[in-house]
Amino acid sequence: AQLAVSITGFAGPGSEDDEEGLVHFALADTTGALTHREEHFGPIGRDGVRIAALRAALDMLHEKLNLSA
Known part of the structure; x- marks a missing residue:
């Protein structure tokens, strides 16, 4: 693979300390960027x-x- 994507977060529902809908993404390529x-x-x-x-x-x-490109 030339690219990799990672997703993590909190879709909810949750307690009052959780931020529903907070999502982190990471994208890496073969150069390490x-x-x-x-x-x-x-x-x-x-x-x-999710969508x-x-x-x-x-x-x-x-x-x-x-x-x-």
Whole structure:
């Protein structure tokens, strides 16, 4: 693989100390370059956070591939 994406976060629901919809992304390439992205999607539900996270990850890949072209 030339690129790798990692996603972690909290889709909710949770306690009052948890930020529902907080998601962190990392994108790495074969040179070792690492890109981090943090999103605060808010309380849009577990499925909503999953879809929003997928879109954000695909956006990161798209941006990286366009810069590499």
